Amino acid sequence: MQKRTLGKSGLEVSAIGLGCMGMSQSYPPLPDRNAMIGFLRAAVERGVTFFDTAEVYGPFTNEDLVGEALAPVREQVVIATKFGFKFGPDGKPMGVDSRPEHIKQAVEGSLKRLRTDVIDLYYQHRVDPNVPIEDVAGAVKDLIRDGKVKHFGMSEAGVQTIRRAHAVQPVTALQNEYSLWWRRPEEEVLPALEELEIGLVPYSPLGKGFLTGKITEDRTFASTDIRNTIPRFTPEARKANQALVDLLADIAGRKKATPAQIALAWLLAQKPWIVPIPGTTKLNRLEENIGAASIGLTPDDLKEVEIAASKITIEGARYPEHLERMTGL
Numbered sequence: 001m002q003k004r005t006l007g008k009s010g011l012e013v014s015a016i017g018l019g020c021m022g023m024s025q026s027y028p029p030l031p032d033r034n035a036m037i038g039f040l041r042a043a044v045e046r047g048v049t050f051f052d053t054a055e056v057y058g059p060f061t062n063e064d065l066v067g068e069a070l071a072p073v074r075e076q077v078v079i080a081t082k083f084g085f086k087f088g089p090d091g092k093p094m095g096v097d098s099r100p101e102h103i104k105q106a107v108e109g110s111l112k113r114l115r116t117d118v119i120d121l122y123y124q125h126r127v128d129p130n131v132p133i134e135d136v137a138g139a140v141k142d143l144i145r146d147g148k149v150k151h152f153g154m155s156e157a158g159v160q161t162i163r164r165a166h167a168v169q170p171v172t173a174l175q176n177e178y179s180l181w182w183r184r185p186e187e188e189v190l191p192a193l194e195e196l197e198i199g200l201v202p203y204s205p206l207g208k209g210f211l212t213g214k215i216t217e218d219r220t221f222a223s224t225d226i227r228n229t230i231p232r233f234t235p236e237a238r239k240a241n242q243a244l245v246d247l248l249a250d251i252a253g254r255k256k257a258t259p260a261q262i263a264l265a266w267l268l269a270q271k272p273w274i275v276p277i278p279g280t281t282k283l284n285r286l287e288e289n290i291g292a293a294s295i296g297l298t299p300d301d302l303k304e305v306e307i308a309a310s311k312i313t314i315e316g317a318r319y320p321e322h323l324e325r326m327t328g329l
Helices: 033-045 061-076 100-113 133-145 159-168 189-196 207-212 235-255 259-270 283-294 299-310
Strands: 003-006 011-014 050-052 078-083 085-087 093-096 119-124 149-155 171-177 199-203
Touching: 003 199, 011 078, 033 061, 033 283, 061 078, 061 100, 078 100, 078 149, 100 119, 100 133, 119 133, 119 171, 133 149, 133 159, 149 159, 159 171, 159 189, 171 189, 189 199, 207 235, 207 259, 235 259, 235 299, 259 283, 259 299
Parallel strands: 050 078, 078 119, 119 149, 149 171, 171 199
Antiparallel strands: 003 011, 085 093
16 A cells, blocks of 8 residues: 655555544444454555544444554554534534533543544544634644644634644644545645645545445435435436546546546545545455555546536535535635
8 A cells, every 4th residue: 555644744644544434323224343343454454554533423432443443553553533522411412612621621532432542633523613723723732742642633624724723733634525526625725735735634535425336316325324414415416416427437447447446546646645535344345445546547537537527517515504514615
C-alpha cells in the first residue's frame, strides 16, 4: 500500500483509509462484532494504516470495536476519532457541544474505549456555532500539550473557520465529503487547504455506495438505512444520476477496473495530500478499494472525466435540510 502525508504535519497514512461508521450504524443489517474485529485486523494485514471512527458512531460502540480490534497492532496504525456532540441520559446525541470543558471530558471517554493513551488525529465533528473556534482549537492545543492527542482535525468546516482555528493550533486534516458527485470543496476549500498545507480526508468517497454501480433505481433499503432520508437516493434521483455511474463504468472497462476503483483513483489523482476513507464491512470490497491506489489515471483520462462529468447534473440534495445546516459549507 502506498503512503501519503496529511498536510505539512508529517502524519503518514495509507493512501486509502477505512471508514468504520457502517460497522455500528446507518447501513443495516449491522455485521457481527467479532467478524468486524477480524475484518479490521485483516485490513491492517493488507496495508491499511488509517482508521476513522467517532464517539457518536453507535454512539460509543464503534470506538470500542475499533479499540479492541486494533489494540494488538496499535503501534502500526493511525486512529482518527471525533468529538463535538452532547448526549442525553439515554446515550443518544442531542446536538453539538464543543465547549472546551466538554472536549476535555470527551477525550477521556474516547481514550478509554480506543484502549490507547493517545489519539493520533482528533477532529471536531461539526462546527459548534455557540463556541468560538479559537476556544475549540485552544482546547485541542492543550490536549496535544498534555500528550493525549497528536494532531487536530476539523470536519465540514468552512474556509474562514478553518483559517481561524489554524491560527491557534495548526490543523493537520479536514474531513469533508468529496467525490465525483459532491464537488463543492473544489470551489474554496481545496485552494485554502493547499495554501495552508492541510490534508483532506474525503468521507463518502463512493457516494454512500452509489458510485460503485451496485445501487439501481429499484433498490430498496432497510427501514433504518440512512439513505432513506437522503434526497439524492430517491428512485427518481438515482435514475437521473445513473449517468455518472455509466461514465465511471466506461472508463473502468478500459482500465480493467471497477467503477468504485475509478472513483477512488480520481480522488487520489486530484492532490497528493488527499486520503479517502471508503467504508465497507466486506473483505472483497476492502480489497477492491485498496486496489484503487495502484490504478493510474492519465491526464487524458482525467480530462475525459472532467468533460463528461461537466455535462451531468447531479439530482437531489446530499443531505436532508436539517443535517445540511450542521455543515459549514
